[in-house]
Amino acid sequence: MSQSLPTSRLSSADVYRGFVMFLMMAEVLSFDKVSEALPESSFWKILAFHQSHVSWIGCSLHDLIQPSFSFLVGVVLPYSVANRLQQEGSFSKTFGHVLWRSLKLILLGIFLRSQWRNQTNFTFEDTLTQIGLGYSFLFLLNFRSQKIQITALIIILLGYWLAFAVYPLPDSSFDYSSVGVDKDWPHLLKGFAAHWNKNSNFAAHFDQCFLNLFPRENPFVFNGGGYVTLSFIPTLGTMILGLLAGNILKSTTTANQKLRTFIVLGIAGLALGSLINSLGICPNVKRIWTPTWVIFSGGWCFLLMAFFYWTIDVLEKRNYAYFLLVIGTNSIAAYIIAHTVDSYIAKSLFIHLGKDYAMIFGLPYKTLVQGTLILLFEWLILRWMYQKKIFIKV
Template identity: 30%
Template sequence: MTAKAKTVTGDTAPDSINSAPTRLFSLDALRGFDMFWIMGGEEIFHTMAKATGSPFWGSIANQFTHPDWNGFHLYDLIFPLFLFMAGVSTPFSVGRELEKGKSRQQLVLRVIKRAFILVLLGLVVNNGLKIMPVSEIRFASVLGRIGIAYMFANIIYLYSSERMQMVWFWAFIIGYWLLLKFTSAPGYPHGDLTMQGNFASYMDRVILPGKLYLGIHDPEGLFSTIPAISTGLLGIITGTILKKTGLAQMKKVAILAITGVAFLIIAQVWNLDFPINKNLWTSSFVMQVGGLSLLLMAFFYYIIDVLGYQKWSFYFRVIGMNSILIYVSGHFIKWSYTNNGFFGWIGQLIGDPFNAVAMAITFVMVKWLFLYYLYQKKTFLRV
């Protein structure tokens, strides 16, 4: 799909600058690529590392874990990349409705409604549907953070110019850095960034009802959602660039790629004073995952929407078009039971130690076939 919304082959894609694209196939593919890893893709590498005992596979599998506190593994990218892509879609969804004549007030209500639904889904994912005391409920969640950060980023998009969106982006992460640098939990020195002493975790202990994921800290806490708004805003700014008319496609790719590299450099420098830390969603973490998200978006956009090579991405697009559904499905469907029912014989046939690898592969296959069936039926969970 080019900027004229026309399906092309890799040999014929024009570098159109005359009209805005109506849909980015690359966005669906990248979203599916992102979700692939948490629908079971990472387990393939974990089982391979265990089966072989190889340091090579072990080092790869280690990238599909989260560091205990400071540091960065590739697995840390999955959550912020999804939030980034929610932002990228904004100019193509909310922006299009604005162009059609819907009022900002109408769209703000729609955005708030979506955030509310995501927060509720997050509660269900965390706690199930059973009734329990408030003290036992975990209110913070991945979907809740996506909903809240998406909501504030979209409100800024609706009421701010492109320049002011960039100002807000920097204001949130610089303000957050300064706040954590000159504050702390009571009894700790200013700038303390330990789990016990940092100001963000302390505020969550004070503000959030119910329980925190780690008792004294929640990686999806309310206070650390502040810099996550910048992750959503970066996606919105990126989507605005990709939607722009009068801007050549290759120039869009260059802007995203160069900015991505610049962000990664800034992240490493900032890391010296404000460590890259997913748990606190530190400002250096925003720059790190922002840079990687921009590079991935540039790559997928270039291959799929500029060159027109779309067929290879179909596998990921099937996942990406039902990403929320597959994320919450594990709380309603016993995928391991289904996998064993259909493909348990494969594991028995192969035997130790690679039977676990085979079952990890078929586990992802079962989920994908379910999503493919829904894709064929044009059934998608929209929030």
């Protein structure tokens, strides 16, 4: 825990991080339940779609939370490393700190995924765990040239693609229900794209071997959402994109040049990712973090970074972003709060306001009213921490 923020922080990165963390915290608004109560409303259907993950191929706003968070780890790394080297005075001490931080991120992710379980849930697909698994490698790449960083990115994407592409497909008699997938599931892929099917791919097979090395209540067979441990490898690719962006921001080029670079890279990422997906070379799947997803989501990250850099750092509209800044400067605290105290706040509201307090606007909006109050209380906790200069660091 720290009592102050480093002076050389990138405000646009803090606000961007605050934006994506707010999207995560805002799950308590439960737009899906409002949409179910108002089935004829296209407005609530759209909001519900963008507050949930797509089933397999595609992208919603909610799907951009994790890549944005990972991307921003790379963006701020050149700044944080410079500060750490100034404090520690040596590479070895700084690298030791990085290794310790990586371990803490992994363990914190496992801890949060183990809540309300009978024993430790050794799973490694949590956002914090995924970042922790790749963070040390990202740190080492920070000291290499841009050419080497880009080469590493290409090797990661091609290697991860190849591992899936050469892994044998299940035979025609394979029972997909044995891995939690209905044979009539509309998102089941055919042909070459079937190498990236849910729970019958290379990374899913790895987890069936790897995760059963840990003590478990029951043997691991499949992940219900199709998430995999090995997605930390292409997640490192997303962090490398952020590292490239961070080095651009630290460069001596003008603000307009940086902005143009981000916009060009963003549009190129969206176009290339869409093309690779449409040609059937590799589907755009967030849940297993396909190379196409790295490129496509990376495009969105560059465009969002361009927007926040222009409005916050260039136009200096920081005062308008205070709400997000409070969240973004204490993102670990926000992550923990969103995963731990929302149920406690909900119970407290029922105790002190009565069981029908959320019915003020009618039954369809009950969960929205409750979620809004929970979100408000969580933000007030973060604002108190911000005012007291209490910042949780890992």
